[in-house]
Amino acid sequence: MIEIKELTKRFGAVTAVDDLTFTVQPGRVTGFLGPNGAGKSTTLRMILGLNAPTRGSAAVDGRPFREEGAGLRRVGALLDAGDVHRGRSARAHLTALARSNGIPRERVAAVLSEVGLQDAAGRRVGGFSLGMRQRLGIAAALLGDPPVLIFDEPINGLDPEGIVWARTLFRRLAAEGRTVFVSSHVMSEVEHSVDHLIVIGNGKLIADEPLEQFAARATRLSVRVRTHDPERLTAALTAQGGRVAAEDDRTLTVSGLTTLRIGEIAADQRITVYEVAAVSSALEAAFMESTAASVEFRAGRS
DSSP states (O other): OEEEEEEEEEETTEEEEEEEEEEEOTTSEEEEEOOTTSSHHHHHHHHTTSSOOSEEEEEETTBOGGGOSSGGGTEEEESOTTOSOTTSBHHHHHHHHHHHTTOOTHHHHHHHHHTTOGGGTTSBGGGOOHHHHHHHHHHHHHTTOOSEEEEESTTTTOOHHHHHHHHHHHHHHHHTTOEEEEEOSOHHHHHHHOSEEEEEETTEEEEEEEHHHHHTTOSOOEEEEEESOHHHHHHHHHHTTOEEEESSSSEEEEESSOHHHHHHHHHHTTOOEEEEEESSOHHHHHHHHHHGGGOSOOOOOO
16 A cells, blocks of 8 residues: 655755655555646655655555665555666676565566566666566566556557556556556556546646546537537437537537537437547546646647
């Protein structure tokens, strides 16, 4: 379990993390979301004892992580897949970590196999692709067989097969009763991987709730509809509270109604539709709405 209580971190005049309080429970995958500059990385670093809080506390199973000697047996973490000695082989890198944490050497071969790097174990990390470095970082996190695991953007650089593998891994680790905390910007993957969400913006807590409950907040979910009778469908959808804009002579963009409800309305009115597809997911829409006031950098419109 990870317990954050009134956690605050200031860098000079800048408050990166502002009075955060939440708990990451074992037995489920918890996602950690927020716009760039929200304070996610700083929070993770304080959990791991890499930054000292200005105020408040971060504890793992009841005590600060920095008090632990052999840390990899207690918490496994991937913060930066590139933070590896590029001249070492994958095996040498993991062997050094195992030795310094009192972990049996047999675990090195075991985790290399688990992440699919057994055939690349003797290669220098400098020649690895980003996806291979991500797998090596995950292997390092698993090395001590810890009860708590923290992953920061773990699927960056992974191919589709690797993404499915990582998703399955996180689910399995949680099913074993471990605490799994995953920070990611990839909404589509978060939607398939996590059970619970912690969302922050400007260093403050925005949400701490199940994924389905958070996604249900979305009010501006957009749906693309193709139909042979856009005028009748527009009238029917508008009458049911939908907001409709025409993309072309047969395609509409609808907000305020789910894909299921749009299909029901079209069927009731006996209007043929060729396509009903969400333009953005409910999770993405809810995230954008919830964090709109805390986005640090906004793109301009040309």
